[in-house]
Amino acid sequence: MTIQGWTLILAFTGILIALTKPMGMLLFAVYEGRRTLLHPVLGPVERGFYKLAGIDPNAEQSWRRYALHMLLFQLVLLLFTYAILRLQAFLPMNPRELPGLGADGALNTAVSFTTNTNWQWYSGEVALSDLSQMLGLTIHNFLSAATGIAIAFALFRGFARREMASIGNFWADCTRVTLYILLPICLVYALFLIASGVPQTFASSVDATTLEGVKQTIVLGPVASQEAIKMLGTNGGGFFNANSAHPFENPTALTNLVQMLSIFVIGAGLTWCFGKAVGNTRQGWAILSAMMVIFFAGVSIVYWQEAAGNPIHHALGLAGGNMEGKEVRFGIAASALFSVITTAASCGAVNAMHDSFTPLGGMIPLFNMQLGEIVVGGVGAGIYGFLLFAMLAVFVAGLMVGRTPEYVGKKIESREVKLAVLAIAVLPLCILGFTAISAVLPDGLAGPLNKGPHGFSEILYAFSSGTGNNGSAFAGLTAGTPFYNGLLSVAMWIGRFFVIVPVLAIAGSLAAKKYTPESAGSFPTTGPLWIGLLIAIILIVGGLTFLPSLALGPIADHLAMINGQLF
Secondary structure, eight states: OOHHHHHHHHHHHHHHHHHHHHHHHHHHHHHHTOOOTTHHHHHHHHHHHHHHHTOOTTOOOOHHHHHHHHHHHHHHHHHHHHHHHHTGGGSSSOTTOOOOOOHHHHHHHHHHHHTTOOOOSSOHHHHOOHHIIIIIIIHHHHHHHHHHHHHHHHHHHHHHOSSOSOOOOHHHHHHHHIIIIIHHHHHHHHHHHHHHTOOBOSOOEEEEEOTTSOEEEEEOOBHHHHHHHHHHTTOOOOSSTTGGGSTTTSOSHHHHHHHHHHHHHHHHHHHHHHHHHTTOHHHHHHHHHHHHHHHHHHHHHHHHHHHHOOHHHHHTTOOSOOOTTBOTTTHHHHHHHHHHHHHHTTOOOOSBOGGGSOHHHHHHHHHHHHTTSTTTTSTTHHHHHHHHHHHHHHHHHHHHHOOBOEETTEEOOHHHHHHHHHHHHHHHHHHHHHHHHHTTSHHHHTSBSSOHHHHHHHHHHHHHHHHTTOOOOOSOBOOOSHHHHHHHHHHHHHHHHHHHHHHHHHHHHHHTSOOOOOOTTBOOOSSHHHHHHHHHHHHHHHHHHHHHHHIIIIIHHHHHHHTTOOO
16 A cells, blocks of 8 residues: 555545535535526426426425336336337447347346446447447436436435425426536536547547557447446446446546546535435534445455455565556556445446455455445435435434434334335345355356356355446456346346335335424434444444355455465
């Protein structure tokens, strides 16, 4: 580890915290439907959309109606994308004359981008046309991200409202988030990427000759526009197979820093927005503090392990840290930081291959996803996932010390706890269940490229990534088969919507409750004790659930490595 590496990590953290309140203020303005600086330009567009679609943005919806409209919208998007991918060969903007995807591959990809997972079993530059990339995938990068933020807004209203039966309007939330947050920021962001060397063109490729005289055909395309929302919306689907390790997606150290910040900035801003919505910004800062403690611990472990290197290599006389699978222009510190950021959020973009990390270095990204990516997390998904643990923590605190289980003025009763546990339990049931199936069936065992515990980690990582709607891969699993395409499609759908629906049910239940002011019997939820309890509940629940699987995978792999054992 070096001073320069720690400087990067601390600088990133400082800049992120500085951006939290400004982003939170923008999010809060959109949450409340207030005018922003962009309303004179985009206001007519918003009103025109409502008129064209026959939507009254002021018509409030119950949680059931909100959920129904959201699910129907996602189903339409799924079918739309599936059709584009299947019919790709017959559609325009296909200069490389690529065929359509097979049924299982198209379904997997359509589900992946609908659920904000962006898992890619294919190499984008040789499998998808420009139209498929732009209309089939990039549109999802905006709308799936907007959906996540809309769900977070609905839950915020559940906490903030008093004795009301409604939690907002899904169409208004989704439209405003897209128009006033995602599109404007991505426009500026894409221009920055273009200026930094990221292609944005309809030219399909360019021919080049290397110094050795070898001729190469280098694929181009509308990369910058997809790259911007890929990061800001915590989507992660790369235009190129190498993702953010590709110089056309992430050419410089500056773009690397900006990409890392853009992955976290909306998720961090939503913590402040939540505090403002419930009338106490200290609540938001307490949540962000708990997130940052877990995040910093994860970064420290990954950086330490990758900088320490592989003892088997050291025994062969190859000193230094573990540079396998990493870009030289980024190095160990930036690669370790990026890996933790992208898996703490539900982004899934990678600038290094996680399969090549040391076992414990690769375990932290895996564990981040198994926790539900609540450490800042995906846009919207991170904060509403974290609030599930917050409700569980305040309920446990009430049981331990005999205080009333209340959180930001709302009593947390059996209905909310049952729904929270149901949503939290979805991840381990799906991850461990599908991993167990794949680890015993011949079709599942045909996927890993490695033997022993590392091969098991590849399977475990795939279902952790799919169910957690992350989309990153360990880069060692052959997943483009009917077996994995089908099973991962189910995992991605369950991991997204079997969590969202209970969250909306909780929002509806809380909105109908009376406000309960703090009293001497209330458990304080803004100080260090609360932050510590939150962290403990998150780690204990995650640790107890996933420790056996981690012991079979990365921990066993680490013990084998330090004993010089190869598989």
